[in-house]
Amino acid sequence: ITCSETPTVSQLVSKPHNPSLDEDGINLEEIREFAKNFKIRRLSLGLTQTQVGQALTATEGPAYSQSAICRFEKLDITPKSAQKLKPVLEKWLNEAELRNQEGQQNLMEFVGGEPSKKRKRRTSFTPQAIVALNAYFEKNPLPTGQEITEIAKELNYDREVVRVWFCNRRQTLKNTSKLNVFQIP
Amino acid sequence: ITCSETPTVSQLVSKPHNPSLDEDGINLEEIREFAKNFKIRRLSLGLTQTQVGQALTATEGPAYSQSAICRFEKLDITPKSAQKLKPVLEKWLNEAELRNQEGQQNLMEFVGGEPSKKRKRRTSFTPQAIVALNAYFEKNPLPTGQEITEIAKELNYDREVVRVWFCNRRQTLKNTSKLNVFQIP
DNA sequence: AGCATAAATAATAA
DNA sequence: TTATTATTTATGCT
Numbered sequence: 001i002t003c004s005e006t007p008t009v010s011q012l013v014s015k016p017h018n019p020s021l022d023e024d025g026i027n028l029e030e031i032r033e034f035a036k037n038f039k040i041r042r043l044s045l046g047l048t049q050t051q052v053g054q055a056l057t058a059t060e061g062p063a064y065s066q067s068a069i070c071r072f073e074k075l076d077i078t079p080k081s082a083q084k085l086k087p088v089l090e091k092w093l094n095e096a097e098l099r100n101q102e103g104q105q106n107l108m109e110f111v112g113g114e115p116s117k118k119r120k121r122r123t124s125f126t127p128q129a130i131v132a133l134n135a136y137f138e139k140n141p142l143p144t145g146q147e148i149t150e151i152a153k154e155l156n157y158d159r160e161v162v163r164v165w166f167c168n169r170r171q172t173l174k175n176t177s178k179l180n181v182f183q184i185p
Numbered sequence: 186i187t188c189s190e191t192p193t194v195s196q197l198v199s200k201p202h203n204p205s206l207d208e209d210g211i212n213l214e215e216i217r218e219f220a221k222n223f224k225i226r227r228l229s230l231g232l233t234q235t236q237v238g239q240a241l242t243a244t245e246g247p248a249y250s251q252s253a254i255c256r257f258e259k260l261d262i263t264p265k266s267a268q269k270l271k272p273v274l275e276k277w278l279n280e281a282e283l284r285n286q287e288g289q290q291n292l293m294e295f296v297g298g299e300p301s302k303k304r305k306r307r308t309s310f311t312p313q314a315i316v317a318l319n320a321y322f323e324k325n326p327l328p329t330g331q332e333i334t335e336i337a338k339e340l341n342y343d344r345e346v347v348r349v350w351f352c353n354r355r356q357t358l359k360n361t362s363k364l365n366v367f368q369i370p
Numbered sequence: 371a372g373c374a375t376a377a378a379t380a381a382t383a384a
Numbered sequence: 385t386t387a388t389t390a391t392t393t394a395t396g397c398t
Contacts, residue, residue, distance in 0.1 A: 043228045048392060065372050070394055081371095233379060250385055255381060307376050307395050346376085353376065356390075371398100378393070384386085 009035075009082050010075035026079045034086055039073045041093055045100055047111065049073070055111045056092060194220075194267050195260035211264045219271055224258045226278055230285055230292065234258070240296045241277060308346050318347075322354055 013032050042052060049069040057063040064085075071077050072085055100107040136151055198217050227237060234254040242248040249270075256262050257270055284291040310318070321328070321336055328336065328351060337344040 040225070040229050044225050049394095050392075063372095066393080067372055067395080070392095071371095074394075076394090234381095235379075248385090251380080252382075252385065259381080261381090304394075305377060309376095309396065349377065350375095352389080357375080374395100374397090376393105376395080379391080381388100381390070383388085 006078045006080075008076050009079050012079065013075070026083050028079060031079070031082050031086060032075060034090070035073055035075055035082075038089055038093060041097065045096060045107065047096070051111050052089075052092075055096075056088065058112050059092070061088065191263045193261050194264050197264065198260070211268050213264060216264070216267045216271060217260060219275070220258055220260050220267075223274055223278060226282065230281060232281070232296065236296050237274075237277075240281075241273065243297050244277070246273065308342070310342075310350075314340050314342065318350060318354075322351065326351070326355055326358070 009028055009031055013028050042049075048066075050066040053064045053066045053069050068085075072082065072089065075082065077085075096107060096110060099110040132155055133151075194213055194216055198213050227234075233251075235251040238249045238251045238254050253270075257267065257274065260267065262270075281292060281295060284295040317340055318336075325332070333348050333351070334344055337347040340347070
Protein backbone atom coordinates (compact mmCIF):
# COMPACT_ATOMS: atom_id res chain seq x y z
CA ILE A 1 0.00 0.00 0.00
CA THR A 2 1.31 3.37 -0.94
CA CYS A 3 0.82 5.75 1.89
CA SER A 4 2.56 9.05 2.29
CA GLU A 5 1.18 9.82 5.74
CA THR A 6 3.06 9.33 8.98
CA PRO A 7 2.98 5.60 9.69
CA THR A 8 1.42 4.19 12.84
CA VAL A 9 3.36 2.36 15.54
CA SER A 10 1.66 -0.82 14.47
CA GLN A 11 2.93 -0.46 10.93
CA LEU A 12 6.45 0.34 12.07
CA VAL A 13 6.93 -2.51 14.50
CA SER A 14 5.58 -5.03 12.03
CA LYS A 15 8.44 -4.35 9.67
CA PRO A 16 11.00 -7.09 10.25
CA HIS A 17 14.25 -5.17 9.89
CA ASN A 18 13.14 -2.00 11.55
CA PRO A 19 15.26 -0.69 14.38
CA SER A 20 13.33 -0.54 17.60
CA LEU A 21 14.26 3.09 18.00
CA ASP A 22 12.78 5.39 15.42
CA GLU A 23 14.40 8.58 14.16
CA ASP A 24 13.03 10.58 17.07
CA GLY A 25 14.58 8.19 19.56
CA ILE A 26 11.24 6.66 20.46
CA ASN A 27 11.40 3.07 21.62
CA LEU A 28 8.70 1.44 19.54
CA GLU A 29 9.18 -2.02 20.97
CA GLU A 30 8.65 -0.68 24.46
CA ILE A 31 5.46 1.04 23.42
CA ARG A 32 4.16 -2.10 21.80
CA GLU A 33 4.88 -4.08 24.93
CA PHE A 34 3.16 -1.51 27.10
CA ALA A 35 0.09 -1.33 24.90
CA LYS A 36 -0.41 -5.07 25.07
CA ASN A 37 0.13 -5.04 28.79
CA PHE A 38 -2.16 -2.10 29.27
CA LYS A 39 -5.06 -3.92 27.68
CA ILE A 40 -4.65 -6.98 29.86
CA ARG A 41 -4.34 -4.90 33.01
CA ARG A 42 -7.39 -2.87 32.01
CA LEU A 43 -9.42 -6.00 31.47
CA SER A 44 -8.17 -7.47 34.74
CA LEU A 45 -9.64 -4.45 36.47
CA GLY A 46 -12.84 -5.07 34.54
CA LEU A 47 -12.77 -1.65 32.90
CA THR A 48 -13.93 -0.69 29.42
CA GLN A 49 -12.16 1.66 27.04
CA THR A 50 -15.02 4.10 27.56
CA GLN A 51 -14.47 4.11 31.31
CA VAL A 52 -10.75 4.76 30.93
CA GLY A 53 -11.38 7.59 28.49
CA GLN A 54 -13.96 9.23 30.70
CA ALA A 55 -11.84 8.87 33.80
CA LEU A 56 -8.82 10.44 32.08
CA THR A 57 -10.98 13.26 30.83
CA ALA A 58 -12.14 13.89 34.39
CA THR A 59 -8.56 14.35 35.58
CA GLU A 60 -6.58 17.41 34.71
CA GLY A 61 -4.94 17.25 31.33
CA PRO A 62 -6.32 16.66 27.88
CA ALA A 63 -9.55 14.78 27.25
CA TYR A 64 -9.57 11.31 25.74
CA SER A 65 -12.35 9.55 23.92
CA GLN A 66 -13.03 5.82 23.80
CA SER A 67 -11.68 5.98 20.27
CA ALA A 68 -8.37 7.32 21.51
CA ILE A 69 -7.94 4.45 23.98
CA CYS A 70 -8.93 1.98 21.30
CA ARG A 71 -6.39 3.41 18.88
CA PHE A 72 -3.66 3.33 21.48
CA GLU A 73 -4.27 -0.31 22.31
CA LYS A 74 -4.28 -1.20 18.64
CA LEU A 75 -1.23 1.04 18.11
CA ASP A 76 -3.18 2.74 15.40
CA ILE A 77 -1.49 6.06 16.12
CA THR A 78 1.76 7.77 15.26
CA PRO A 79 4.82 7.14 17.44
CA LYS A 80 4.76 10.73 18.58
CA SER A 81 1.17 10.50 19.83
CA ALA A 82 1.86 7.16 21.48
CA GLN A 83 4.93 8.52 23.22
CA LYS A 84 2.86 11.35 24.61
CA LEU A 85 -0.05 9.21 25.76
CA LYS A 86 1.93 6.35 27.28
CA PRO A 87 3.05 8.02 30.52
CA VAL A 88 -0.45 9.38 31.09
CA LEU A 89 -1.98 5.95 30.79
CA GLU A 90 0.76 4.35 32.84
CA LYS A 91 0.33 6.75 35.72
CA TRP A 92 -3.44 6.43 35.67
CA LEU A 93 -3.44 2.65 35.52
CA ASN A 94 -1.02 2.32 38.42
CA GLU A 95 -3.28 4.52 40.48
CA ALA A 96 -6.34 2.53 39.45
CA GLU A 97 -4.70 -0.75 40.44
CA LEU A 98 -3.78 0.72 43.79
CA ARG A 99 -7.37 1.75 44.40
CA ASN A 100 -8.59 -1.65 43.34
CA GLN A 101 -6.47 -3.33 46.00
CA GLU A 102 -8.25 -1.20 48.54
CA GLY A 103 -11.53 -2.56 47.30
CA GLN A 104 -13.80 -2.59 44.30
CA GLN A 105 -15.70 0.38 45.71
CA ASN A 106 -12.59 2.55 45.69
CA LEU A 107 -11.83 1.70 42.09
CA MET A 108 -15.30 2.60 40.93
CA GLU A 109 -15.12 5.85 42.80
CA PHE A 110 -11.78 6.61 41.16
CA VAL A 111 -13.12 5.74 37.75
CA GLY A 112 -16.05 7.99 38.42
CA GLY A 113 -18.77 5.82 37.03
CA GLU A 114 -21.90 4.83 38.78
CA PRO A 115 -20.71 1.81 40.74
CA SER A 116 -24.02 0.04 40.64
CA LYS A 117 -24.71 0.42 36.95
CA LYS A 118 -26.20 -2.88 35.93
CA ARG A 119 -26.65 -4.34 32.51
CA LYS A 120 -30.18 -3.70 31.31
CA ARG A 121 -32.24 -6.81 31.02
CA ARG A 122 -33.86 -7.67 27.75
CA THR A 123 -37.21 -8.14 29.39
CA SER A 124 -37.91 -9.05 32.93
CA PHE A 125 -40.67 -9.99 35.28
CA THR A 126 -41.37 -7.61 38.10
CA PRO A 127 -40.65 -8.96 41.59
CA GLN A 128 -44.36 -9.05 42.25
CA ALA A 129 -44.87 -11.08 39.11
CA ILE A 130 -42.17 -13.56 40.15
CA VAL A 131 -43.71 -13.97 43.57
CA ALA A 132 -47.10 -14.50 41.98
CA LEU A 133 -45.74 -16.94 39.40
CA ASN A 134 -43.97 -18.95 42.08
CA ALA A 135 -47.17 -19.07 44.08
CA TYR A 136 -49.10 -20.34 41.08
CA PHE A 137 -46.33 -22.85 40.42
CA GLU A 138 -46.47 -24.20 43.96
CA LYS A 139 -50.17 -24.74 43.64
CA ASN A 140 -49.91 -26.30 40.20
CA PRO A 141 -46.67 -26.70 38.23
CA LEU A 142 -48.53 -27.89 35.15
CA PRO A 143 -51.34 -25.47 34.41
CA THR A 144 -53.70 -26.11 31.52
CA GLY A 145 -53.93 -23.82 28.52
CA GLN A 146 -56.94 -22.14 30.04
CA GLU A 147 -55.16 -21.58 33.35
CA ILE A 148 -52.11 -20.13 31.61
CA THR A 149 -54.32 -17.68 29.78
CA GLU A 150 -55.88 -16.58 33.04
CA ILE A 151 -52.57 -16.18 34.84
CA ALA A 152 -51.18 -14.16 31.93
CA LYS A 153 -54.21 -11.90 31.94
CA GLU A 154 -54.05 -11.49 35.71
CA LEU A 155 -50.37 -10.51 35.68
CA ASN A 156 -50.62 -8.51 32.48
CA TYR A 157 -47.97 -10.45 30.59
CA ASP A 158 -48.02 -12.09 27.24
CA ARG A 159 -49.52 -15.57 27.32
CA GLU A 160 -46.54 -17.10 25.54
CA VAL A 161 -44.14 -15.55 28.03
CA VAL A 162 -46.03 -17.13 30.91
CA ARG A 163 -46.21 -20.49 29.17
CA VAL A 164 -42.46 -20.53 28.63
CA TRP A 165 -41.84 -19.45 32.20
CA PHE A 166 -43.60 -22.58 33.40
CA CYS A 167 -41.66 -24.72 30.92
CA ASN A 168 -38.31 -23.37 32.11
CA ARG A 169 -39.36 -23.62 35.73
CA ARG A 170 -40.24 -27.28 35.37
CA GLN A 171 -37.04 -27.90 33.45
CA THR A 172 -34.92 -26.48 36.23
CA LEU A 173 -36.77 -28.56 38.78
CA LYS A 174 -36.16 -31.66 36.75
CA ASN A 175 -32.40 -31.09 36.65
CA THR A 176 -32.32 -30.51 40.35
CA SER A 177 -32.41 -33.08 43.11
CA LYS A 178 -31.65 -30.89 46.11
CA LEU A 179 -34.33 -28.34 45.59
CA ASN A 180 -35.54 -27.93 49.13
CA VAL A 181 -32.13 -27.78 50.75
CA PHE A 182 -31.65 -24.28 49.43
CA GLN A 183 -35.11 -22.96 49.93
CA ILE A 184 -35.27 -19.79 51.94
CA PRO A 185 -37.88 -20.21 54.67
CA ILE B 186 -36.01 -12.85 46.53
CA THR B 187 -37.64 -16.12 47.24
CA CYS B 188 -36.19 -18.71 44.93
CA SER B 189 -36.56 -22.40 45.36
CA GLU B 190 -34.22 -23.33 42.52
CA THR B 191 -30.72 -24.63 42.97
CA PRO B 192 -28.60 -21.53 43.56
CA THR B 193 -25.68 -20.64 41.34
CA VAL B 194 -22.08 -20.52 42.50
CA SER B 195 -22.28 -16.77 42.23
CA GLN B 196 -25.22 -16.60 44.61
CA LEU B 197 -23.59 -18.96 47.09
CA VAL B 198 -20.20 -17.28 47.35
CA SER B 199 -21.80 -13.87 47.75
CA LYS B 200 -23.42 -14.90 51.01
CA PRO B 201 -21.20 -13.59 53.80
CA HIS B 202 -21.42 -16.44 56.26
CA ASN B 203 -21.43 -19.23 53.77
CA PRO B 204 -18.82 -21.93 54.21
CA SER B 205 -16.52 -22.19 51.23
CA LEU B 206 -17.27 -25.89 51.01
CA ASP B 207 -20.82 -26.75 50.14
CA GLU B 208 -22.60 -29.89 51.27
CA ASP B 209 -21.17 -31.89 48.39
CA GLY B 210 -17.65 -30.95 49.39
CA ILE B 211 -17.24 -28.58 46.49
CA ASN B 212 -14.82 -25.75 47.10
CA LEU B 213 -16.81 -22.76 45.94
CA GLU B 214 -14.10 -20.25 46.70
CA GLU B 215 -11.66 -22.17 44.57
CA ILE B 216 -14.11 -22.25 41.68
CA ARG B 217 -14.70 -18.53 41.95
CA GLU B 218 -10.99 -17.87 41.91
CA PHE B 219 -10.50 -20.10 38.89
CA ALA B 220 -13.35 -18.53 36.95
CA LYS B 221 -11.94 -15.06 37.44
CA ASN B 222 -8.51 -16.26 36.47
CA PHE B 223 -9.81 -18.15 33.48
CA LYS B 224 -11.33 -15.02 32.00
CA ILE B 225 -8.11 -13.04 32.33
CA ARG B 226 -6.03 -15.84 30.86
CA ARG B 227 -8.50 -16.25 28.00
CA LEU B 228 -8.35 -12.56 27.22
CA SER B 229 -4.57 -12.60 27.47
CA LEU B 230 -4.55 -15.21 24.74
CA GLY B 231 -6.88 -12.96 22.78
CA LEU B 232 -9.60 -15.59 22.60
CA THR B 233 -13.36 -15.07 22.64
CA GLN B 234 -15.90 -17.17 24.51
CA THR B 235 -17.10 -18.43 21.16
CA GLN B 236 -13.65 -19.66 20.21
CA VAL B 237 -13.25 -21.52 23.49
CA GLY B 238 -16.65 -23.15 23.13
CA GLN B 239 -15.99 -24.22 19.58
CA ALA B 240 -12.54 -25.53 20.38
CA LEU B 241 -13.84 -27.58 23.29
CA THR B 242 -16.60 -28.97 21.13
CA ALA B 243 -14.01 -30.04 18.58
CA THR B 244 -12.17 -32.11 21.18
CA GLU B 245 -13.60 -35.33 22.49
CA GLY B 246 -16.09 -34.88 25.26
CA PRO B 247 -19.29 -32.89 25.49
CA ALA B 248 -19.98 -29.84 23.34
CA TYR B 249 -19.99 -26.34 24.79
CA SER B 250 -21.63 -23.22 23.45
CA GLN B 251 -20.52 -19.62 23.86
CA SER B 252 -23.34 -19.30 26.39
CA ALA B 253 -21.91 -22.11 28.47
CA ILE B 254 -18.51 -20.41 28.69
CA CYS B 255 -20.19 -17.12 29.49
CA ARG B 256 -22.18 -18.70 32.31
CA PHE B 257 -19.12 -20.35 33.76
CA GLU B 258 -17.19 -17.08 33.82
CA LYS B 259 -20.13 -15.32 35.44
CA LEU B 260 -20.57 -18.32 37.77
CA ASP B 261 -24.15 -18.40 36.68
CA ILE B 262 -24.29 -22.19 37.05
CA THR B 263 -24.83 -24.68 39.83
CA PRO B 264 -21.86 -25.85 41.89
CA LYS B 265 -22.24 -29.33 40.44
CA SER B 266 -22.00 -28.09 36.85
CA ALA B 267 -19.09 -25.83 37.70
CA GLN B 268 -17.23 -28.65 39.38
CA LYS B 269 -17.66 -30.77 36.30
CA LEU B 270 -16.62 -28.08 33.84
CA LYS B 271 -13.65 -26.67 35.75
CA PRO B 272 -11.11 -29.45 35.04
CA VAL B 273 -12.09 -29.49 31.38
CA LEU B 274 -11.45 -25.78 31.01
CA GLU B 275 -8.29 -25.94 33.08
CA LYS B 276 -6.77 -28.70 30.98
CA TRP B 277 -7.71 -27.00 27.74
CA LEU B 278 -6.42 -23.60 28.79
CA ASN B 279 -3.08 -24.99 29.91
CA GLU B 280 -2.69 -26.67 26.55
CA ALA B 281 -3.66 -23.47 24.75
CA GLU B 282 -1.11 -21.42 26.68
CA LEU B 283 1.56 -23.97 25.85
CA ARG B 284 0.74 -23.71 22.15
CA ASN B 285 0.77 -19.95 22.37
CA GLN B 286 4.33 -19.96 23.67
CA GLU B 287 5.31 -21.88 20.57
CA GLY B 288 3.84 -19.11 18.49
CA GLN B 289 0.58 -17.43 17.62
CA GLN B 290 0.19 -19.73 14.65
CA ASN B 291 0.21 -22.82 16.84
CA LEU B 292 -2.47 -21.39 19.09
CA MET B 293 -4.78 -20.60 16.23
CA GLU B 294 -4.30 -24.06 14.83
CA PHE B 295 -5.14 -25.54 18.22
CA VAL B 296 -8.20 -23.36 18.55
CA GLY B 297 -9.21 -24.43 15.09
CA GLY B 298 -10.29 -21.09 13.75
CA GLU B 299 -9.16 -19.45 10.57
CA PRO B 300 -5.98 -17.72 11.69
CA SER B 301 -6.30 -14.84 9.28
CA LYS B 302 -9.88 -13.89 9.99
CA LYS B 303 -10.01 -10.14 9.57
CA ARG B 304 -12.61 -7.76 10.78
CA LYS B 305 -15.08 -6.85 8.09
CA ARG B 306 -14.54 -3.46 6.55
CA ARG B 307 -16.94 -0.87 7.84
CA THR B 308 -19.71 -0.35 5.30
CA SER B 309 -20.59 3.13 4.14
CA PHE B 310 -24.22 3.41 3.12
CA THR B 311 -25.07 5.91 0.43
CA PRO B 312 -27.44 8.71 1.49
CA GLN B 313 -30.09 7.19 -0.75
CA ALA B 314 -29.71 3.83 0.93
CA ILE B 315 -30.04 5.42 4.37
CA VAL B 316 -33.24 7.14 3.33
CA ALA B 317 -34.61 3.87 2.01
CA LEU B 318 -33.57 1.89 5.08
CA ASN B 319 -35.20 4.42 7.37
CA ALA B 320 -38.38 4.21 5.34
CA TYR B 321 -38.41 0.43 5.71
CA PHE B 322 -37.66 0.82 9.39
CA GLU B 323 -40.60 3.15 9.89
CA LYS B 324 -42.89 0.64 8.30
CA ASN B 325 -41.45 -2.28 10.23
CA PRO B 326 -38.53 -2.06 12.67
CA LEU B 327 -38.42 -5.83 13.06
CA PRO B 328 -38.36 -7.36 9.61
CA THR B 329 -38.38 -11.11 9.17
CA GLY B 330 -35.50 -12.98 7.60
CA GLN B 331 -37.37 -13.07 4.33
CA GLU B 332 -37.98 -9.33 4.41
CA ILE B 333 -34.35 -8.61 5.20
CA THR B 334 -33.31 -10.66 2.20
CA GLU B 335 -35.67 -8.70 -0.02
CA ILE B 336 -34.53 -5.32 1.27
CA ALA B 337 -30.88 -6.31 0.82
CA LYS B 338 -31.54 -7.38 -2.73
CA GLU B 339 -33.51 -4.24 -3.48
CA LEU B 340 -30.78 -1.94 -2.17
CA ASN B 341 -27.96 -4.12 -3.46
CA TYR B 342 -26.22 -4.60 -0.12
CA ASP B 343 -25.06 -7.72 1.62
CA ARG B 344 -27.84 -9.40 3.58
CA GLU B 345 -25.80 -9.56 6.79
CA VAL B 346 -25.00 -5.86 6.54
CA VAL B 347 -28.69 -5.04 6.32
CA ARG B 348 -29.55 -7.33 9.21
CA VAL B 349 -26.98 -5.65 11.43
CA TRP B 350 -28.19 -2.23 10.35
CA PHE B 351 -31.64 -3.03 11.71
CA CYS B 352 -30.14 -4.33 14.96
CA ASN B 353 -28.11 -1.19 15.49
CA ARG B 354 -31.00 1.03 14.45
CA ARG B 355 -33.28 -0.50 17.05
CA GLN B 356 -30.49 -0.09 19.57
CA THR B 357 -30.01 3.57 18.81
CA LEU B 358 -33.70 4.25 19.04
CA LYS B 359 -33.90 2.48 22.36
CA ASN B 360 -31.06 4.57 23.77
CA THR B 361 -32.54 7.76 22.45
CA SER B 362 -36.17 7.51 23.43
CA LYS B 363 -37.31 6.37 26.80
CA LEU B 364 -40.41 5.05 25.15
CA ASN B 365 -39.90 1.36 24.83
CA VAL B 366 -42.52 -0.10 22.62
CA PHE B 367 -41.22 -3.65 22.81
CA GLN B 368 -41.19 -4.03 26.55
CA ILE B 369 -43.77 -4.81 29.13
CA PRO B 370 -43.62 -2.34 32.05
C1' DA C 371 -9.09 14.22 17.20
C1' DG C 372 -13.55 12.64 18.11
C1' DC C 373 -18.39 11.78 16.70
C1' DA C 374 -21.47 8.56 14.78
C1' DT C 375 -22.30 4.11 13.97
C1' DA C 376 -20.87 -0.59 11.86
C1' DA C 377 -19.06 -4.80 13.52
C1' DA C 378 -17.87 -7.91 17.14
C1' DT C 379 -18.46 -9.86 21.58
C1' DA C 380 -20.94 -11.00 25.87
C1' DA C 381 -25.20 -11.90 28.17
C1' DT C 382 -29.74 -13.87 28.40
C1' DA C 383 -34.87 -14.90 27.21
C1' DA C 384 -36.79 -18.39 24.84
C1' DT D 385 -28.52 -24.64 23.17
C1' DT D 386 -30.19 -21.06 20.00
C1' DA D 387 -31.36 -16.82 18.64
C1' DT D 388 -31.50 -12.36 19.82
C1' DT D 389 -30.58 -8.29 22.69
C1' DA D 390 -27.16 -5.47 25.38
C1' DT D 391 -22.67 -3.79 25.49
C1' DT D 392 -18.11 -2.89 23.84
C1' DT D 393 -14.76 -2.17 20.35
C1' DA D 394 -13.23 -0.36 15.97
C1' DT D 395 -13.25 2.75 12.09
C1' DG D 396 -14.97 5.88 8.16
C1' DC D 397 -15.45 10.28 7.99
C1' DT D 398 -14.51 15.26 8.53
